Amino acid sequence: MKNKHEVGDIFRLYGKEYQKQTNLPYKKLKVMHKIKICRTAQLGGHVEQCDHCSFERIAYNSCRDRHCPKCQTMVKEKWLNDRKADLLPCNYFHMVFTIPHELNPIRLLNPKIMLSYLFAAVSQTLQVFARDPQWKVQGQLGFISVLHTWSQKLTDHFHIHCLVAGGALSFDKNRWNPSKKSFLFRAQSLSKEFKKRYLGLLKKAYLNNELSLEGKMAKYKSKQEFTSFVQSLFMVKWNTYAKRPFAGPEQVLEYLGRYTHRVAISNNRIKSIDNGQVCFEYRDRADNNTSKTMTVSAHEFIRRFLLHVLPHNFMKIRYFGFLSHRNKKQAIKLIRKLIDPDAKIPQKTEETYLEMMHRLTGHDLLCCPKCKEGKMTIIKKLPNQFLNSS
Incomplete structure (x- = not known):
């Protein structure tokens, strides 16, 4: 059953008027249009008919845009299933790194570079701590980082969630150095290092003339003003915290499902x-x-929603250390052997789209909703008007 209220409804009702009043880049216009026509006749689809009672229904295609509230469930489930192959028989930690709101104006002007530096600063911080003898792991960490750009009120709130394996692979690759079960790194110490790393990258970008400083940020074009701005950020509190560790692989997958494929608002x-x-x-x-x-105006809702449209081809989920794409195949096999070669790990499930939907919803999509006896079969394809016109 169609949800009574949807983001697409807001775009259909108020999107054109908003676009007339606002100079939107093509990327955001495209996202608005795709969400607006998601699962409508414009995207095409097919007609299904019951082979028993001849009941017919129309199924329209999804837009598959990563910002669309309708299109993340199946992508998330497939991704989660793939991640089962990466799980280790160890505890895991959830850490969150947030940049202060004082950086929001410059971040909005320079989304790609500022968000890339956010990933870089987090990665550098965690690996530096992993090498430090005082934290007892001394090796290479493996972790997944997920970017979120919103608060619950849809305002800009830029932070990264990290899922970190509780230990490190020694640099000679002969040992697994486990962390304490309840503790990996001190959050306050992480915050200081993260602040230093991010601001160092920000200053480097400025010196290389990589930053756009327009509007309210134009005053920071001078080196003196920009240096003063960066120094002021050292005085601001940067929020970094670690949640309680997970009890096992099943909890890890449950966590991943909650955080990885979220959109700004459901x-x-x-x-x-x-x-x-x-x-x-x-x-x-x-x-x-x-x-x-x-309650906000429809135009303010649209403005807030579009704050969270990511740059073209920007990867919001990234893998680091021994979980990087280059390393993980060999590293995971080795680490499992070092920790416990007999440990049971959730296995990747081989299932079709229909089997996945049945598992998630409890409904057989092929079963006729009217007679409950026949099977629905496709009898006609409906053209994609969006592709034909673009």
């Missing part, structure tokens, strides 16, 4: 769309994660 959080106003639900972290509602 359709079920939108409570009403009326008279140019959008009401949506959010969790107030300052009030013990209490569920509350917020």
